[in-house]
Amino acid sequence: MKRASWRMALAFGALVFLAGIGDPAMARAESKGDVNFIIGGKSLDRNDWDPDEKQGEFGAEVTWGGSRWPIAFATDLVASSHGADLLGNTINGQTSELAFGLRKIWEAGAARPYIGGGVAKIAAQIERPGVTEDDTVLGEWIGAGVFWRLGSRFNIGLAGRLSRGKVTLFGTEIEAGGTHAGLILGWGWPAKK
Secondary structure, X not given: OOHHHHHHHHHHHHHHHHOOOOOHHHHOOOEEEEEEEEEEEEEOOHHHHOOOOEEEEEEEEEEEEEOXXXXXXXXXXXXXXXXXXXXXXXXXXXXXXXXXXXXXXXXXXXXXXXXXXXXXXXXXXXXXXXXEEEEEEEEEEEEEEEEEEEOOOEEEEEEEEEEEOEEEEOOEEEEXXXXXXXXXXXXXXXXXX
């Protein structure tokens, strides 16, 4: 497994732990939150990432805090990648973002519109024939979406976010953030009554 993959696996494990899955105390009535998995895509700057500017993406948006807090903490992890053939040579590009910030979720019946923002550790890697280069930067993100609580805990909806952060790969400064869009599948606590 590549070093970047190990880092992503460790970060994902930490994210799951912070989400409260590893600690049943988070499911108690005095806290509330959501663990929403995102599957979708990330669009990067074509001038920087061609032919890998459209990448498939998977991640999680975790929102957690006190049941009476007007705004909650956001702890998110998203990763994207794409491989393409350019003149017979395979070029692979990938990014990951470990994001922290604040998120406001409104509860309008079953609908849960939300908005949030904060800082993100953005990592990028490009693999060309015989050479791989990666870099990491502290950037920023904003995001919004809506999900619906179906039944007592299940969430389904749409998410979007915009991230920014410039990295240096192969001697050139490029934008590693981008425009993200995806579908939400997740769950929330406490259970809706």
